[in-house]
Amino acid sequence: xxxxxxxxxxxxxxxxxxxxxxxxxxxxxxxxxxxxxxxxxxxxxxxxxxxxxxxxxxxxxxxxxxxxxxxxxxxxxxxxxxxxxxxxxxxxxxxxxxxxxxxxxxxxxxxxxxxxxxxxxxxxxxxxxxxxxxxxxxxxxxxxxxxxxxxxxxxxxxxxxxxxxxxxxxxxxxxxxxxxxxxxxxxxxxxxxxxxxxxxxxxxxxxxxxxxxxxxxxxxxxxxxxxxxxxxxxxxxxxxxxxxxxxxxxxxxxxxxxxxxxxxxxxxxxxxxxxxxxxxxxxxxxxxxxxxxxxxxxxxxxxxxxxxxxxxxxxxxxxxxxxxxxxxxxxxxxxxxxxxxxxxxxxxxxxxxxxxxxxxxxxxxxxxxxxxxxxxxxxxxxxxxxxxxxxxxxxxxxxxxxxxxxxxxxxxxxxxxxxxxxxxxxxxxxxxxxxxxxxxxxxxxxxxxxxxxxxxxxxxxxxxxxxxxxxxxxxxxxxxxxxxxxxxxxxxxxxxxxxxxxxxxxxxxxxxxxxxxxxxxxxxxxxxxxxxxxxx
Numbered sequence: 001x002x003x004x005x006x007x008x009x010x011x012x013x014x015x016x017x018x019x020x021x022x023x024x025x026x027x028x029x030x031x032x033x034x035x036x037x038x039x040x041x042x043x044x045x046x047x048x049x050x051x052x053x054x055x056x057x058x059x060x061x062x063x064x065x066x067x068x069x070x071x072x073x074x075x076x077x078x079x080x081x082x083x084x085x086x087x088x089x090x091x092x093x094x095x096x097x098x099x100x101x102x103x104x105x106x107x108x109x110x111x112x113x114x115x116x117x118x119x120x121x122x123x124x125x126x127x128x129x130x131x132x133x134x135x136x137x138x139x140x141x142x143x144x145x146x147x148x149x150x151x152x153x154x155x156x157x158x159x160x161x162x163x164x165x166x167x168x169x170x171x172x173x174x175x176x177x178x179x180x181x182x183x184x185x186x187x188x189x190x191x192x193x194x195x196x197x198x199x200x201x202x203x204x205x206x207x208x209x210x211x212x213x214x215x216x217x218x219x220x221x222x223x224x225x226x227x228x229x230x231x232x233x234x235x236x237x238x239x240x241x242x243x244x245x246x247x248x249x250x251x252x253x254x255x256x257x258x259x260x261x262x263x264x265x266x267x268x269x270x271x272x273x274x275x276x277x278x279x280x281x282x283x284x285x286x287x288x289x290x291x292x293x294x295x296x297x298x299x300x301x302x303x304x305x306x307x308x309x310x311x312x313x314x315x316x317x318x319x320x321x322x323x324x325x326x327x328x329x330x331x332x333x334x335x336x337x338x339x340x341x342x343x344x345x346x347x348x349x350x351x352x353x354x355x356x357x358x359x360x361x362x363x364x365x366x367x368x369x370x371x372x373x374x375x376x377x378x379x380x381x382x383x384x385x386x387x388x389x390x391x392x393x394x395x396x397x398x399x400x401x402x403x404x405x406x407x408x409x410x411x412x413x414x415x416x417x418x419x420x421x422x423x424x425x426x427x428x429x430x431x432x433x434x435x436x437x438x439x440x441x442x443x444x445x446x447x448x449x450x451x452x453x454x455x456x457x458x459x460x461x462x463x464x465x466x467x468x469x470x471x472x473x474x475x476x477x478x479x480x481x482x483x484x485x486x487x488x489x490x491x492x493x494x495x496x497x498x499x500x501x502x503x504x505x506x507x508x509x510x511x512x513x514x515x516x517x518x519x520x521x522x523x524x525x526x527x528x529x530x531x532x533x534x535x536x
Contacts, residue, residue: 366399
């Protein structure tokens with residue numbers, strides 16, 4: 001092919017020269033043809049890409065098609081229900097509710113209701129009138145040791161850092177939270193002025209890098225923490241143990257996103273890759289984790305303190321529960337992140353194959369807390385692909401008390417799922433630090449969209465629960481939801497995830513399903529006893 005290219009370019013060149021002498025108007029063709037020839041000669045001589053070497057110039061079309069493929073797939077090929085990671089159906093409902101458009105759909109469902117895995121909630125003949133129900137249900141977060149409990153909404157903004165998101169995106173999210181009366185999680189990137197400007201309620205997340213509350217060596221700094229944690233806007237403190245996008249893997253902020261401004265907020269060196277450690281240095285055992293929680297609660301003036309994690313080895317979480325009983329120190333809340341990934345950029349293997357999926361994880365955490373008699377003092381927050389009221393209701397049924405949404409809120413801001421969040425080239429100005437792109441995001445307009453999406457989604461959750469004959473979405477249980485197992489079997493969620501008896505994990509006989517994990521857990525270490533015995 002290369003030989004053919006050389007022959008073709010020689011013949012084309014001679015032809016153009018001859019035609020140029022006959023008709024001078026042909027001379028202008030030498031510029032584009034010359035450019036093609038130069039590119040082709042370069043392609044034929046380079047050794048990095050075999051395709052371009054064997055098919056000079058023409059081979060470049062492969063990269064153009066690959067660049068356009070996601071957009072062609074999304075806009076012309078995918079159906080309403082088969083898009084990934086978020087289907088067109090769910091993207092559309094978020095857009096419609098955020099813009100205040102009609103969000104009803106005509107002509108029946110597009111979901112395959114006879115496929116395995118299809119889920120629904122049972123309605124009641126004794127449905128309630130939604131006008132007689134509180135359309136803004138709240139959840140009080142704060143255990144017996146908390147002196148400043150927080151009255152939270154059922155739906156809040158999940159953790160997304162300034163740095164991963166642009167300043168305008170943070171401003172719009174926080175103003176939306178202020179308008180709608182719900183909370184905005186900062187993500188592990190620190191508490192910035194953009195989080196505080198519009199007065200929205202803040203959940204300050206502390207990750208393994210201790211950004212915004214660290215010393216020069218990267219360890220936790222009590223004084224820096226106290227200064228920010230006592231701010232009136234900060235309502236809760238969340239310690240991030242792991243996240244669903246990449247559990248067991250540190251966060252990544254690329255150097256091209258780490259501006260001087262972001263570095264000042266995080267207390268790191270600017271224009272360098274910032275990689276959070278995969279583990280905390282402030283504690284190393286379940287007991288030490290709870291002691292750290294107690295310290296943060298004291299430093300913050302008694303505000304609710306909890307932790308976020310994606311469930312990995314189940315005995316590790318059970319060890320934390322055992323440590324709660326031994327120390328009598330309890331977190332005020334636990335945020336459960338699903339292993340199906342989130343807004344954070346992550347290696348493919350982590351997004352696809354590391355961590356427990358959200359639904360299983362919520363049921364597991366709720367069962368453990370009930371089994372150890374701890375659930376009444378600890379609120380469970382579910383985080384992972386919450387786009388609709390049914391997603392919210394399903395999490396509450398499995399054992400959560402409230403939900404966080406990240407991708408839903410990004411869609412409300414105007415995200416078009418271009419899948420370039422990790423490149424600093426987000427076309428909607430959300431996940432970028434390029435000022436030319438981020439300035440395109442209008443804060444006032446997008447804040448209203450975020451607030452509307454929240455309001456309409458919570459209202460729809462109240463509507464669904466009223467149809468089930470319940471006074472609040474918080475009254476939904478596993479008995480209200482059904483899942484198709486196969487063409488012959490349908491099960492209620494309490495059959496798939498049986499409820500545990502209060503205190504059933506405290507002494508023998510333990511529930512069979514959890515017995516092995518209970519026996520290998522220890523409050524003294526995150527490592528399971530079976531692994532320690534094997535190593536020793």
